[in-house]
Amino acid sequence: MIYNFKYLAPGTRGELHAMLADRGPAAALLSGGTDLLVNIRNGVVRPECVINVKKVKGFEGITWSAEEGLIIRAGCTINDLLRDARVRADYPLLAACAHDLASYQIRNRATVVGNVANASPCSDMAAALLCLKARAVISSSRGEREVAFPAFFKGVKKTVILPDEILERIIVPASSAGAPGDYRKLKRISGHDLAIVGVALLKQDGEIRLGISSAAPTPVYVGGLKTSDPADLVVAAALEAVHPISDVRCTREYREHMIQVYVRRLLEEVQG
Amino acid sequence: MKIKLTINGAAYEKDVAENSTLLRFLREDLGLTGTKEGCGAGECGACTVILDGRTVNACMVLAAEADGATVKTIEGEARNGKLSDIQEAFDRHHAVQCGFCSSGMVLSVRELIERNPRPSVGEIKEGLEGNFCRCTGYTQIIEAVLDVTGQIDRKGEMTHA
């Protein structure tokens, strides 16, 4: 890295909150580092200090309880998520999106929380979390607040997190457990690539829920659909909700076409 | 700032710049140049090392973050001047050409077969997708992994996915 920044590694929530309150906009939170460090290297961001959140007590790993559901903490990497037996058994959509994220080495560092807080419109994890009715738990020295996922994203790489706050954990409710779901991601190669367009589809209790990435400034949630709805209706709802652009990766036309293709494919392949 | 870590079984205590990556620290501060830089942006895997038991791109880890950690680099793969089983399999199967990706590739294979002792061809491909190779076309690398995991013999070839 060329830019000189201060490195801080708080050990407690209190320390972390105090640092954020103190430095807020000049600080960048470091969890996996796979987005932040690339951005620093490329000169996209120049934080005065980088705060490593992985040493904070209480930020490790992933747990499950019957009341709350899945609690994914700030230190939980994508591969930690994939290794978790409960995730594999009861949250197949989460596993599907995680599985397609970047490469194995990246997944050993990148965190679910970090991926979501980065808020790229291409986020693979966001697509799943939208369908699973997940909630973001944001904390600061002023306390904690919860934000449901659709409301979490505000724009390209913009979320509701304020400069003195941290996305501390993500709750995937117990009520979403057992819901079948899958993710289809258009890539330029079979190897690791960001989503040119991505569709997550979940079926639960007669409902269909969609999460679509790389088709709008933020990942998009499409609700209000039923498993009894004809495929054309589901497709129309999906296309209605997105406004993909043409860029050097793909044209708008093909993105729209592949959203259709993926929605139809998933409708057939996801049980329920 | 000072960091303490274990690399290839040896203890180190060193002063590092706060903005130094683990990759730069290994190569420039410690002279362990076996780990290579291919892109500096976490895409190519040439800088793969094993950090606390998991493969990572060292260019995407700050040296500071490795304080208290256990690191394995390619220099720790051979023991007492003898190639490891993976290195020997690579050698047998001509899985090395220019060699620049080899350090990262060998460590990715090491971690892969430790967590999955009998990976299928598909699992090998997925496990290695984060390690670019421009020379070999990957096939002989995959064959080396199949060999070292007892799935093909010394001169075996992979013909089907």
Place this chain on the structure above:
Amino acid sequence: MLEHSDPSTLKHVGHSPERQEAQAKLTGDAVYVSDMTLPGMLYAQIKKSPHASAIIRGIDLSRAEKLPGVRAILTGADLDYRLGLYVVDKDILAKGKVRHYGEAVVAVAADTLAIARQAVELIEVDYEITPAVLNHMDAVKADAPLVHPDLGSYATIPEVFSPQGGTNIANLSKCRKGDIDKGFAEAAWIVEREYTNPSVQHVPMETHVAIVEWKTGDDITIWTSAQSPFTVRGLFCYTFKLPLTKVRVIIPHVGGGFGGKAGIHMEPLVACLSRKAGGRPVKFQATREEEFSLLPCRSALTYKIKTGVRADGRICAQKMEMYWDAGAYADYAVNVTRASGYSAAGPYEIPNAWLDAYTVYTNKPYGTAYRGFGHVEFFWGLERHMELVAQTIGMDPLEFRRLNLLRPGSLTLTGEKITEHTGNIRKCLDSVAAGIGYGELTAAELTRERQTGLKIGKGLATLHKAPAMPPFTATAVIMKMNSDGTVLVNVGLTEIGQGSTTAFAQIAAERLGFPMDKVTVTVEKDTDRDPYDWQTVASKGLMLTGNALILACEDLLRNAYEVAGQALRAQPCDLEHDGERIYIKHNHDKSVSFTQLSVGYCYPDGNAIGGPLIGVGRYVAQGLTNLDKATGQGLPALDWTYGAHGIIVEVNPASGEFHLLKICSAYDVGKAINPDMVRGQCIGGMIQGLGTALCEGYIYDQQGHLLNPSFTDNKIPTARDLPDEIECIIIETPQLDGPFGARGVGEHPMIAVAPALGNAIRNAVGAELTHMPIRAEDVWRAMGRKEPVETWITRTPTGSCRSVLL
């Protein structure tokens, strides 16, 4: 030369011993220039142009000069040197104007990389943007802005190249065979189409890197990750007007070259920084982003082909126009144009041919040599075209190719006669056709189609290439025996991963009759120690250096026999040897060991004869000629390596997504010196060819900014991008003048992969692709006869792709 050895008696050649330097590479012991530091070394960074075309109005160095730790700064105004392999058109640093995005404008050397980077940030360059010409088809028009207004005054090699002053044409190569008008007059059908492919980058895993130390008295040492130490030295000394003895070029291990490191690149600039910094060594390593834009790429190509076919399906005439996008500097592109020119019709018999091949300047990062030297690019068009011609006349594409293939007695485009020893293109084609079950789907394939709803298609393509090199290309080998009887071999050919080191050890061991563990071929190159080799390019190394090596072995043995004869009181014809000693044929007990002979033989009383045993072999390409400038006729080809690919592809007719089920490739290599290594080259090259076909390609915006200067958007194949099944067939029609019958195959596996895929996709779903890369979206558009996407110089918004000058 061919050793008439019965293959069953060969002990080393034809076997697959492990690579000599694999252990060093596998353990991290192998040192690459990127790993090197020297005492007192400074780090260089470069300020690059953000514009495709601009006048440099001013450069403000004041803030950078004041930064502690900055030891040297250079701008174009400081350096009055011009470089160019064939057309001398490039300044070391932009002088007065910039001609492409990413061009080097100011260079800094400082105590640390961080300081050098900071210094670069503190430098301000004032540009006046001028109109740029980006598309090479626009650049050939009369009203196009001139990239090199002074082209007419540039030095060149007029016997070979024809730059057209006052235009953007750096070279025009022609080929005229027979009578083109008469040929077309005979045609029952005339088929015409245009094919295009974008620039791509070599993507060596180790980016370009050089360390140069310019000491007092002009004693210069260059450590560089490069393919051709003697070319670096030669061009360097030519540029700086120094005797060759002043410059030493050292090349340790190289992390991939693929042609991108074939010439001279950063070395002169780095050298000038060292000189300015009082002789301290200076190191420059390109970032991956710089590798994509500061360093050169592969030229884009527009290829127009018009073919006349007789009623019986024989090609009677072919008119070819190639427009090569050289980018801002001619570098190797003019030679790519020339070399492709004489090969452009492929391995087919064309009695009447007309070719015009243009090298065109544009304001973009420039093209250099790339594996295949133009052939990957033009075979895309050629083999897609052969398919189109066959379709048009209603003939099966395989039959059409078979009918028109070169055969013994045929004449090439340059008038060279093909013999049965040239190679067996027919066998290559037939082998791959059989390998994919061409022409029909098996029961299993039909069932698969029914079950999946996907369409399976099969396609073929042929390939050929001869080394693109001067007719006087030469090489030499020096072989030294150590006092323990082991042998050390010095060659100028560079190990860039292709395995030359091991192949040469095998050839030497075979010809010497020694075990392999007694033969070492040095990996590190040093122009002070190694004998001359022209360049490590063109797939000529195995042949030329292999031959020189055999001659060196024979020279060493001759010297040894001479001394042994004296010691044993026998004539050389009475002697034989094994790995340890020379003995009298009819009296094996009378012998003298190589160890005893190695540095001079000593009699029991102390008298000594002989001396250090050294073998020298030199080989120059035999019988080649220049090409006539007007007609392109001549004998340029050292050898021809033929090959073919067959691909089975599965396509989704609803989405354009596709997947390669199988690729079967065949190459006539003459003799596989090390079959496992040949397989590695073949698969590696094929995958690199697949990258060109599937996902690689530079994308610029309308202002000439490169939008994909990193792996985020400039993809290469990963382990998951392999076809399900890969078959590699080696055919051995001996090359009569090749070592043990071998000819080269380093470049060939990359060639024609793309058109084989394009042909297979057409067979599956009828999609006609004429542009690369072939992405799912391109297939979808072609299936629906939609407008193709302009992907090279795009009008579409950039979205999250950023142009980043790192």
